[in-house]
Amino acid sequence: MSATDTPKRSMRTPLGRVRNLGAAHSGTSDFWRQRITGVAMTLLMIPVLVIIMMLLGRNQVGAAQILSSIPVAVILLLFIFASAWHMKIGMQVVIEDYVHNEKLKLVSIMLNNFFSVAVALASTYAILKLSSGV
Amino acid sequence: MQVYRWTLTMALSIVHRATGIALYVGTLLLVWWLVAAASGPAAYAHVQAFAGSIIGRLIVFGYTWALMHHMLSGIRHFVWDLGYGFKANEREALTWGALIGGIVLTVLIWIIAYAIGGGR
Secondary structure (H helix, E strand, O other), rough: OOOOOOOOOOOOOHHHHOOOOOOOOOHHHHHHHHHHHHHHHHHHHHHHHHHHHOOOOHHHHHHHHHHOHHHHHHHHHHHHHHHHHHHHHHHHHHHHHOOOOHHHHHHHHHHHEEEEEEHHHHHHHHHHHHHHOO | OOOOOOOHHHHHHHHHHHHHHHHHHHHHHHHHHHHHHHHHHHHHHHHHHHHHHHHHHHHHHHHHHHHHHHHHHHHHHHHOOOOOOOHHHHHHHHHHHHHHHHHHHHHHHHHHHHHHHOOO
């Protein structure tokens, strides 16, 4: 499916011809999201470090009490959401650069998605469970 | 590849990827910690015992550095994305800044952590 197969007189627009090409088949959206999530994590870094400092040396009861507070939970949820998305895109770029076997590449990208979603969901579940106090 | 003369920016480009991969794998520790906190005192005590051990401390120290370095190196990329800092001396300065800044922030964070955590 190369762009050169297109006949000279085509109804397809130049944008339509290049869309879905490239290693990721997804244009520049991943590039942009990589940067949004990067900026988000940079802005969240100081609050996250403060939360970690608050938790140091405390037992589970003390830690659970801090983690269940609404601002702490929201900051951590935002950070985890941004991290999971950022690392999913980053690892996909690495896979696309170094894994050249097409099937292995697709399997790797799939496993990368599973891992990133699992990390996000497990962390989110834990924080919500702490927040609901059950 | 032999035709390339290795430059600082090239080496640091690899380090940016390597720290990214390390941070990726390290999220397992973050998940373990949060799930343990949600599970109960026994599970949380396991995490604390691991994090307090020599190996655990080394891993978390390495993780702190990977995070700080990757963040500063990423900010360097933002500067480039915005179209600044492409002159040879600017590239070098940004790269050295990320390298030294990452180490300084890591040590600073651990000093504060010991000052606070040690008091509890």
